[in-house]
Amino acid sequence: MxxxxxxxxxxxxxxxxxxxxxxxxxxxxxxxxxxxxxxxxxxxxxxxxxxxxxxxxxxxxxxxDRRSLITEVFATQLTHCEAVLTKAAADPDPWRGFCSFVKALGRMQIEDRGFTEAFLSAFTEGQGIDEKRMHAEAVFADLVERAQKAGRLRPDFDPSDLMLIFLANGGVSEAPPEHAQDLSRRLIAYLVQSFESQGSPATRSLPTPSRMGLGEVFTAAQSH
Structure with a gap:
């Protein structure tokens, strides 16, 4: 005992x-x-x-090392992004699914500055991240094709244009936090309208504009 x-x-x-x-x-x-x-x-x-x-x-x-930490943190974010894309791709209306994904991606960028940087960084390599990203790209490309066949998404939109959206909206994240959300919503709304096919009913109303002034733009730029 x-x-x-x-x-x-x-x-x-x-x-x-x-x-x-x-x-x-x-x-x-x-x-x-x-x-x-x-x-x-x-x-x-x-x-x-x-x-x-x-x-x-x-x-x-x-x-x-930093890479191992960022990879693990980003893996969780990527899983969430995949879930959002899967939900959008399952929408029976491919145009609505396309719009919901682009808007959700924009929100994720503004809410988490690390999301944009990690996605574009070499840190995203390894531990299955590349495979997940390639799968996500294939799902998005299929969603784009279906939205185009439905006559809602302009035919010259290319899946790689998602990176243009990503980079443009990522720049908005550098704005002061009190303005970033409003700026992002309005930018995404402009972009979505520009993606809509000619002849399809465009939505002309936009989110409320940000009240950020030029002085604040200069201040934000100097702080980085």
């Missing part, structure tokens, strides 16, 4: 260590997502460790 008690006593610290390690890892990922969303993927690793309440050594034990 004494021997059993001794073994159990020795096991408790190991179990506690595993629980602490899992808790540290989860906290690091949560904080990394928050900081990437607020400041982009160039945020210092030390800033992530500090906000997570762990030492730099602990962070690097869990994630040996």
């Amino acid at each position: 004494a021997e059993t008690t001794q073994i159990e006593t020795q096991q408790v610290p190991a179990q506690k260590l595993r629980a602490d390690a899992a808790d540290n890892r989860a906290r690091i990922l949560t904080v990394a997502r928050e900081l990437f969303a607020e400041r982009g993927i160039d945020v210092p690793m030390t800033a992530i460790a500090r906000r997570a309440g762990v030492g730099a050594a602990t962070l690097f034990r869990r994630f040996p």
Whole structure:
């Protein structure tokens, strides 16, 4: 009995260590997502460790370099993006599905600055990310083709034009947070109208314009 008690006593610290390690890892990922969303993927690793309440050594034990951390954080975002695209592709009205995906993608960019940077970064390579992205591109291309065959999406729209939308709207994310959402919604609305096929009923109403002035534009530019 004494021997059993001794073994159990020795096991408790190991179990506690595993629980602490899992808790540290989860906290690091949560904080990394928050900081990437607020400041982009160039945020210092030390800033992530500090906000997570762990030492730099602990962070690097869990994630040996920035790439491994960004890849894991972005994998979650990509999964969400895939779910949004899958829902849009399942819409029986391909034009409505196309519009809903473009608008949702725009919202995701503005809500999370790290999303744009990670998507365009070499950090997105590895751990199956490329395969997922290629699958998403194929699903989007099929959605585009169906919307064009339905006569709603202009025939010269190319699936690669999604990158134009992505880059243009990504630039809007640099605006002050209090204006970025309004600017993005209006930009996406303009773009969607321009994508609609001639002869199909265009929606002329636009979201409320942003109240951001030129002075704020210059201030935002100088702060970057």
